Amino acid sequence: MKKEIRTVVYDEDLRIEAYRFEGIVQPFPNHFHEHYVIGFVEEGERRLLCKNKEYKVKKGNLILFNPGDNHACVQSDGRTLDYQGINISKDVMLDLVEEITGRREFSGFSETIVWNEEITVCLRSLHEMVMSGSSDFGKEEMLLLLISALIQNYGQAFVCSVPEAMRLYYEEVEKACEFIREHFDERIYLDQICHYSGLSKSTLLRAFTKSKGITPYRYLETIRINEAKILLENGAPPLEVAMKTGFSDQSHFTNYFSSFIGVAPGVYREIFNKNN
Incomplete structure (x- = not known):
């Protein structure tokens, strides 16, 4: 049987808890939480009872629990459960909702078990x-x-x-791009970009994505990788490139570069320097 592993991490920046359960077989008795739970089933099937309604939970399902939702579950197939999720306190959720909608109120989720590929990718x-x-x-x-x-x-x-259609905010988005281009080699924060562009976080994300087709962070990643390519083509070693393009370490840089370009930085460098 697969070894049971339970990992929990608290993120002080976001004030949320992330956890991963692997190889779980134990049933969970009827209980509830004082926080919101957003989870995803990686492997396995479970029979879930939530607020006196029964569900069959399987691979690919998203699970949404509101504070106070009583629930219990037990494995329903011969396999173990692999599950990942995040816990968000009520105060933090209200902060997020206010940032997104401008209103500090949230009654909770209307569904318990859902299938939504876009949201799954985000989670x-x-x-x-x-x-x-x-x-x-x-x-x-x-x-x-x-x-x-x-x-x-x-x-x-x-x-x-949240408006159905977001006008472009052309000047504000361009200011955000300008800030990112000027500070790509530093550790920058979303608050800084918002302050420079004059937009709230939620408005910036929607307007930027609508205008550029990518999020601000993906824009930053792209700028960094493009700059890294130039440095590598000119013979700079990967460690030096990582430091000059704002990555926290060489491993972080290598993973990002490989995912964007398809080859490791060292291999890419050799392509341009093998005849030098």
Whole structure:
């Protein structure tokens, strides 16, 4: 049987808890939490009882618990459960909702078990950033995108004030791009970009994505990788390139570069320097 592993990480920047359970077989008795739970089933099937309603939970399902939702579950197949999720306190959730909608009120999620690939991608990306200890503003960006999508799709008895169409905010978005280009080699924060552009975090994310087709953090990653390519083409060693382009260490840089370009930085460097 697969070894049972339980990992929990608290992110002080976001004030949320991320956890991962692997190889779990134990049943969980009827209980409730005082916080919001947003989870994702990686492997396994469970029979879940929540608020006197029974669900079959399987691979790919998102699980949404509001504070006070009583629930119990037991494995329903012969396999173990692999599960990842985040816990968000009521105060932090209200802060996020206010940032996104301008209103400090949230009745909770209308659904318990859902299937939504877009939201799943957000959750898994956020979870990975928190579990790996990322310090980039990409994790804050991803948390806002996640909660915004959840509110729009599953906000319970809530009239969402997120506009259906976002005007371009052309000048503000260009100012955000300017700030990112000028400070790409530093550790920068979403607050700094918002202050420079004159937009709130939620408005910046929506306007920037609509205008540029990518989020501010992905824009920053792209700028960094493009600068790294130039340095590597000119013979700079990967460690030096990592430091000059704002990455926390060489391993972080190598992972990002490989995911964007398809080859490791050292291999890319050799392509341009093998005849020198």
